[in-house]
Amino acid sequence: MTDRHLSFALSxxxxxxxxxxxxxxVGVQRRRTSGRNQFVVCTGDPAQPFRITSRQPQPDERILALIA
Structure with missing residues (x-):
């Protein structure tokens, strides 16, 4: 299955x-719970297009939001 069709196959x-x-x-909830800044990053993976992290994002990930 190609990446283009993966989003249609998801439930x-x-x-x-x-x-x-x-x-x-989720990032806002994690910020409230942990007290640490959270990044919302674009992963480029169609199965998980966005990811939340409190660490500096990877070089191939684009920061979309900082929840401070």
């Missing part, structure tokens, strides 16, 4: 969980 629940809005919401 509706997984499509919802893999949105930027959901990643941002």
């Amino acid at each position: 509706p629940r997984l499509r919802h969980l893999s949105t930027f809005e959901n990643a941002y919401r």
Whole structure:
């Protein structure tokens, strides 16, 4: 299956969980819980297009938001 068709093969629940809005919401929750800044990054992976991290993002990841 190609990357282009992967998003259509995902379940509706997984499509919802893999949105930027959901990643941002999780980042806010993690910031409140940990007290550490959180980054929302674009991974380029169609199965997990966004990721939350409190560490400096990898060179191949693009920062979309900083939750401070």
